[in-house]
Amino acid sequence: MPRPLDxxxxxxxxxxxxxxxxxxxxxxxxDKSVLAAKLGSPAPFGQSQFAIVRGNSxxxxxxxxxxxxxxxxxxxxxxxxxxxxxxxxAGPEGRxxxxxxxxxxxxxxxxxxxxxHPLLALEVAGSPVYLEPDAVVVRPDGGWTVxxxxxxPMIDGSADAAKVGAAARQAAVYVxxxxxxxxxxxxxxxxxxxxxxxxxxxxxxxxxxxxxxRKQRSVTRRQLDRxxxxxxxxxxxxxxxSFDVAERSPEELAASVECVPHxxxxxxLAACELAFHCRSRAREAxxxxxxxxxxxxxxxxxxxxxxxxxAARGEQGDPADPAVAALRRARSLRAxxxxxxxxxxxxxxxxxxxxxxx
Amino acid sequence: xxxxxxxxxxxxxxxxxxxxxxxxxxxxxxxxxxxxVPLTTAGEAGxxxxxxxxxxxxxxxxxxxxxxxxxxxxxxxxxxxxEEVLPYVDSFTDVVEAAERNEVDPESGKKVKVEVELCADxxxxxVPSRAGIEYVRLLGRSTRxxxxxxxxxxxxxxxxxxxxxxxxxxxxxxxxARVPGSSLLLAATDLLNRHWATGQSSLEDxxxxxxxxxxxxxxxxPGAEAALRAEVGRDAQGQLLCxxxxxxxxxxxxxxxxxxxxxxxxxxxxxxxxxxxGEAADRGLGELHAAERExxxxxxxxxxxxxxxxxxxxxxxxxxxxxxxxxxxxxRDRWSFTGxxxxxxxxEPPQPRRDDAVTAASKxxxxxxxxxxxxxxxxxxxxxxxxxRRLAGEAFTAEVxxxxxxxxxxxxxxxxxxxxxxxxxxxxxxxxxxxxxxLDGKPQAAxxxxxxxxxxxxxxxxxxxxxxxxxxxxxxxxKGERISWTLFEHEQRVGPKxxxxxxxxxxxxxxxxxxxxxxxxxxxxxxxF
Numbered sequence: 016m017p018r019p020l021d022x023x024x025x026x027x028x029x030x031x032x033x034x035x036x037x038x039x040x041x042x043x044x045x046d047k048s049v050l051a052a053k054l055g056s057p058a059p060f061g062q063s064q065f066a067i068v069r070g071n072s073x074x075x076x077x078x079x080x081x082x083x084x085x086x087x088x089x090x091x092x093x094x095x096x097x098x099x100x101x102x103x104x105a106g107p108e109g110r111x112x113x114x115x116x117x118x119x120x121x122x123x124x125x126x127x128x129x130x131x132h133p134l135l136a137l138e139v140a141g142s143p144v145y146l147e148p149d150a151v152v153v154r155p156d157g158g159w160t161v162x163x164x165x166x167x168p169m170i171d172g173s174a175d176a177a178k179v180g181a182a183a184r185q186a187a188v189y190v191x192x193x194x195x196x197x198x199x200x201x202x203x204x205x206x207x208x209x210x211x212x213x214x215x216x217x218x219x220x221x222x223x224x225x226x227x228x229r230k231q232r233s234v235t236r237r238q239l240d241r242x243x244x245x246x247x248x249x250x251x252x253x254x255x256x257s258f259d260v261a262e263r264s265p266e267e268l269a270a271s272v273e274c275v276p277h278x279x280x281x282x283x284l285a286a287c288e289l290a291f292h293c294r295s296r297a298r299e300a301x302x303x304x305x306x307x308x309x310x311x312x313x314x315x316x317x318x319x320x321x322x323x324x325x326a327a328r329g330e331q332g333d334p335a336d337p338a339v340a341a342l343r344r345a346r347s348l349r350a351x352x353x354x355x356x357x358x359x360x361x362x363x364x365x366x367x368x369x370x371x372x373x
Numbered sequence: 374x375x376x377x378x379x380x381x382x383x384x385x386x387x388x389x390x391x392x393x394x395x396x397x398x399x400x401x402x403x404x405x406x407x408x409x410v411p412l413t414t415a416g417e418a419g420x421x422x423x424x425x426x427x428x429x430x431x432x433x434x435x436x437x438x439x440x441x442x443x444x445x446x447x448x449x450x451x452x453x454x455x456e457e458v459l460p461y462v463d464s465f466t467d468v469v470e471a472a473e474r475n476e477v478d479p480e481s482g483k484k485v486k487v488e489v490e491l492c493a494d495x496x497x498x499x500v501p502s503r504a505g506i507e508y509v510r511l512l513g514r515s516t517r518x519x520x521x522x523x524x525x526x527x528x529x530x531x532x533x534x535x536x537x538x539x540x541x542x543x544x545x546x547x548x549x550a551r552v553p554g555s556s557l558l559l560a561a562t563d564l565l566n567r568h569w570a571t572g573q574s575s576l577e578d579x580x581x582x583x584x585x586x587x588x589x590x591x592x593x594x595p596g597a598e599a600a601l602r603a604e605v606g607r608d609a610q611g612q613l614l615c616x617x618x619x620x621x622x623x624x625x626x627x628x629x630x631x632x633x634x635x636x637x638x639x640x641x642x643x644x645x646x647x648x649x650x651g652e653a654a655d656r657g658l659g660e661l662h663a664a665e666r667e668x669x670x671x672x673x674x675x676x677x678x679x680x681x682x683x684x685x686x687x688x689x690x691x692x693x694x695x696x697x698x699x700x701x702x703x704x705r706d707r708w709s710f711t712g713x714x715x716x717x718x719x720x721e722p723p724q725p726r727r728d729d730a731v732t733a734a735s736k737x738x739x740x741x742x743x744x745x746x747x748x749x750x751x752x753x754x755x756x757x758x759x760x761x762r763r764l765a766g767e768a769f770t771a772e773v774x775x776x777x778x779x780x781x782x783x784x785x786x787x788x789x790x791x792x793x794x795x796x797x798x799x800x801x802x803x804x805x806x807x808x809x810x811x812l813d814g815k816p817q818a819a820x821x822x823x824x825x826x827x828x829x830x831x832x833x834x835x836x837x838x839x840x841x842x843x844x845x846x847x848x849x850x851x852k853g854e855r856i857s858w859t860l861f862e863h864e865q866r867v868g869p870k871x872x873x874x875x876x877x878x879x880x881x882x883x884x885x886x887x888x889x890x891x892x893x894x895x896x897x898x899x900x901x902f
Contacts (some may be wrong), residue, residue: 059605061624065441066416120616168418170514171726188868216894217418217515291605298386298597304375306382313376320383325379345376345764352756353773356396 022146025139026184026231027286028238035248036277037287042139042245045258047288053265054272056295058288061366066256070166074149077164077212077221080287082129085162088223089210098128107145110134115196121153122203128153135192139239152210157202161209163191166278169213169222179226182211187231191239201249280308314338377761378570386572389595395568396757401703402554405498406687407461408433410501410679411508412672413620414441415627419511421450422622422631423672425616430684437672439638439665444530452533458537461496462542468493468553468713486900488540495710498558499687501581501618501679506560508620510547516540517723517895541723548724552740554702557710561686562618568693570676572596575603580604581682582615582700589689604769616675618682623675630671637666659757696754697814702747725891730881732848738868745865752859753811761855768859769798773850774829788834788844791822796831800860801882802830808858810849812837816863832858 018292024041025127031037040047048058077085082097098121114133121128130151136143150162165184167178185211197203197307207229215222239264256271257263272292279297294305299318303310315338316322326332327346376381381392385392405428412422420441425433438450472491500506517540519532522609546558559884562816566578571587573596579585582603587596594602606614606655613623623632641664717733751758752768762768771794780786802808802821809816822831839845850856875884 057605061628063415063622063624065414065627066624069416090555168414170418170511183398214418217892279652281576284576295601301386305574306379306386307576310374311377313379313741320386323380323383324387341376341764342380346378348760348764349377349380349757352396353393355756358393358396 021144022148022185022188025137025144025146025239026235027190028235031278031280031283031286032238032241034278034283034287036272036275036289036293038241038245039248039252040258040289041276043249043258046260049260050268050272051288051292053260053268054292055265055288056289056291058291060288066166072222073166073214074164074218076219078129078131082127082131084221085129085150085212086127086152088212088221089160089162097128098124098126099131102130103132105191106145107134107136111136111145114169117201118151118153118159118196118203119200120198122157122159124153125155127155135189135196137188137192137195137239146189146192147247148186151193158204158206159193160198160206161186161193162212163209164212164221167213168216169224170171170216172224174213174224174252179211183209183228184231184235185228186211187228187235190232191236204370215332268279278304280304281306282308312340317342374575375761375765377764379572382572385587385596389400389572389597390553390590391571391596393568393757395569395693395751395755397688397696397755399567399696399699399704399758400559400564400690401497401552401695401699401752402690403494403556404686406497406499407458407705408499408680408683408687409458409505409509410618410676410683411512411620412622412676413508415622415624416453417441419508419515420447421512423450423574423676425676425680426454427675428461432679433677433680435669435673436678437665437669439548439668440635448530448533448536451536451539454512455533455535455539458498458539458542464598465492465494468568469711479575482653490711492571492711492714495557495707495864497556498556499564499683500560501683502562502579503560504620504717506547506550506558506881509543509550509558511549512544513540515894517544518891520893527557535724537719541717543710549706551816552709553744554750555706555743556703556708557706558697563684564690565686568690572598573802574730577604581618581679585685589685616678618679619676626675626829627672631668634671635663638668641663689752696751697804698750698754702750705743718790722891726817727750728883729874730877731871735871738871742865742867745861749859749861749863749865753863760807762859763798763800763857764860766801766819767861768857769796769800769856770857771798771830773852773854773856776849776852780831786842788842789803790834790838790844790849792819792834792850793825793829794831794832794856801817801859802860806860807835808832808860809863810850810856811863811878817848819858 028037028041040050049058051058077088082099086097100117100121102110102113102117104110111134114130114135116131117128121130128151132147132149133151135146135148137146138144139218144316148161149164152160152162154160163182165178165182167175179277190205190207190209193205197205208225208227210223211226212221212223214220252274256274258268258271260268272289277289277293277296279293279302287293297305301321302322303314303318303323311318315321315336317326317332317338322331322341326339326343329343334340334343378394383391383393407426407428409424409426411424414422415418421438422441423435423437423854426543427433436453437448438446440746451841453576469490470493472489474485477483498509500509515533516536519537519540520528521534522528522531523534523538524537525531538567542719549555552557560581562581562584565584565588566575569588571578572582579601580603583600586594586599586603590596590599603615607625609740610616610629611623617623618815634819638661641657641661645654645661648654659817706799752762759768773792774795776791777791777793779789779791781789781873800808806821806823808821813816814829818835819832820835824830824835833847838848857894877884
């Protein structure tokens with residue numbers, strides 16, 4: 016049973032667009048946390064039940080009073096009658112159809128409508144992915160706005176930038192999915208700004224802020240367009256490779272994973288279940304990227320730690336290569352300074368006595 | 374990351390041990406720092422779960438909030454924290470020395486020297502990580518506007534007496550931590566990262582346990598292996614061997630250990646409240662105490678390893694000799710501390726939620742200046758930092774090969790000796806580029822004149838040679854001397870003066886309102902903090 020992608024996973028793709036391994040595994044619906052556990056590097060992600068309870072109770076509070084509280088937050092002066100259609104239906108297809116119908120009805124109604132946990136479908140890599148935003152508000156003028164409810168606080172009008180960024184990337188996926196529905200609905204328009212609702216300061220009182228997600232939307236869309244090409248990645252995978260986490264042995268799985276190249280960077284540790292596995296492989300290979308994504312840029316053609324150190328020591332590399340020359344100078348300056356300070360790692364240099372600067 | 378520190382990281386990868394990034398210590402370490410290891414409750418904005426705090430590594434004070442959602446227990450925690458932090462801060466306020474400060478005389482408009490007090494030393498808070506610094510700020514923000522019963526008898530939930538004051542001090546520490554090179558509030562990870570390069574990325578370096586595994590490995594384990602164990606190693610019960618340095622806890626700890634213990638505590642409290650006779654009350658009380666003890670044990674189990682790690686970091690850093698210009702930056706910290714002490718004594722209101730335009734601009738300017746100063750001072754104090762600047766072409770070390778005396782062509786000729794120097798470095802020198810060296814701790818300027826055909830450089834010394842025709846003794850470099858020159862200035866210039874807040878132009882919001890008093894945060898019945 017493949018694991019369906021969710022908005023978080025789709026948004027995380029944007030964090031490391033070049034990683035074929037992640038693209039293929041996500042596209043194929045492989046449960047990466049189970050896979051990582053089988054490979055012996057379980058993902059360190061988890062959520063505290065305290066955070067879950069608090070998140071749920073906050074969301075309930077925001078949606079209280081038939082949605083009027085939420086509409087007041089997003090600036091409806093006197094929302095009057097708020098329609099909150101029942102979106103229950105059998106199965107994901109039924110629910111998306113129900114959502115689309117409710118959106119169509121709401122757009123023509125000329126009033127305020129709150130869709131509580133609508134279900135949207137987005138075609139990713141040839142199969143539908145179902146997405147469930149916290150809420151979508153339909154305005155009297157036919158505008159659709161995505162609402163994200165988060166339980167991190169907004170203190171004195173500002174919130175943690177990293178968390179806001181993650182919420183914006185997630186909301187951008189919803190915007191994309193909504194646009195597919197809007198294309199088939201007359202008079203509908205999806206706002207490229209989403210409403211982020213957070214607790215105010217240290218209280219439980221909600222406050223809202225408008226976040227522009229145009230950039231995240233275009234990045235994610237580009238990513239998703241690329242994802243549709245995962246059949247190409249898959250074509251490069253040898254016959255017989257399987258990611259069946261229930262059936263295959265860890266060795267077989269490891270071999271299968273190895274067939275698809277990864278593009279590890281330290282940022283993966285916060286976003287991908289397989290990151291610890293890829294990190295250990297990248298370290299075994301001595302890849303310089305394990306020290307940071309930017310490291311590669313300064314080292315020209317040198318891609319491994321061994322090659323860099325050998326070049327710096329003058330054992331390898333073309334001295335005319337500016338990267339090699341810079342490394343050699345860096346090493347000799349470093350050694351000179353360490354020797355000056357009498358620390359190990361420095362070599363004694365003639366004529367150096369004490370630090371030059373007093 | 375500079376090429377030199379990148380190289381150091383790669384050497385660390387190869388050797389399995391962290392490599393030095395500095396040869397001296399670039400931050401002040403107090404003889405008696407106050408270490409604070411806080412833990413917070415997941416999902417709640419600044420609802421503390423507990424803390425270890427104290428100045429003695431052997432005797433931390435353990436503070437635990439048995440039910441983090443209980444307002445009274447939270448206030449009790451903050452009151453206890455205030456009881457630890459404020460006496461520590463107060464112990465530095467009374468020991469003062471006389472100092473002078475330039476002030477503008479309001480009547481004459483002239484600059485005059487005013488005799489003022491300067492605290493002889495200042496308190497120092499050390500937290501495990503950057504998240505800890507943010508948490509200190511958050512605690513400060515959440516408590517400084519609280520009202521005590523004495524300030525406002527009408528307030529629905531009065532805070533314990535010293536809590537708002539604690540908030541003001543924590544805010545000051547948090548604010549000062551944003552000034553580059555300051556040492557009032559430090560994170561152990563920042564301290565270690567400044568002085569050592571590990572074989573991992575700077576993102577992974579934020580994990581205190583992993584960082585120490587590279588710098589100070591136990592049992593000679595290779596760094597990467599030991600760091601991995603610190604990052605993900607778990608015991609048979611699925612708990613991390615090295616608990617996170619906080620303030621966030623590990624979800625597995627929350628779900629498997631903490632949640633059941635808090636539930637047990639809640640049940641015991643309910644049972645005690647519902648007890649109808651003395652015997653049941655006794656039983657209930659016994660169970661409540663047992664539940665509380667268990668919670669204290671659990672929270673301590675998460676805090677103690679981090680507490681020890683912070684002190685280990687302090688110990689490692691104490692082994693490095695202090696850079697000679699660190700004292701200068703610490704004096705600025707003492708000024709900052711004294712200034713806040715005076716504001717508190719004068720009964721000024723707590724720091725506002727948002728700075729007015731002039732205050733914000735002057736803070737930014739001060740931080741920029743401090744950044745420039747820090748970069749210059751670190752390079753002057755430490756040949757290894759200087760090596761990075763030399764590699765970047767911003768400094769060079771050269772041997773004097775010839776000194777030619779020359780003078781200005783004015784009526785009273787002043788010395789302008791020409792130095793021919795030889796260096797392997799490649800400084801970015803243009804015509805008349807100014808370079809500086811440190812002479813008795815003060816910068817001496819020279820300008821670049823030309824490249825000689827034999828590859829040497831000619832510099833003209835410009836100042837610090839005294840008033841007479843012959844330069845003062847020791848003020849002109851001698852042949853054979855090896856001197857480091859920098860292309861950057863050693864002391865930062867102060868930017869143009871900002872207007873008084875009352876003169877703020879309308880483009881910047883106009884003068885700050887004086888009638889607007891910062892109100893305490895609104896309190897609601899389901900308020901979580």
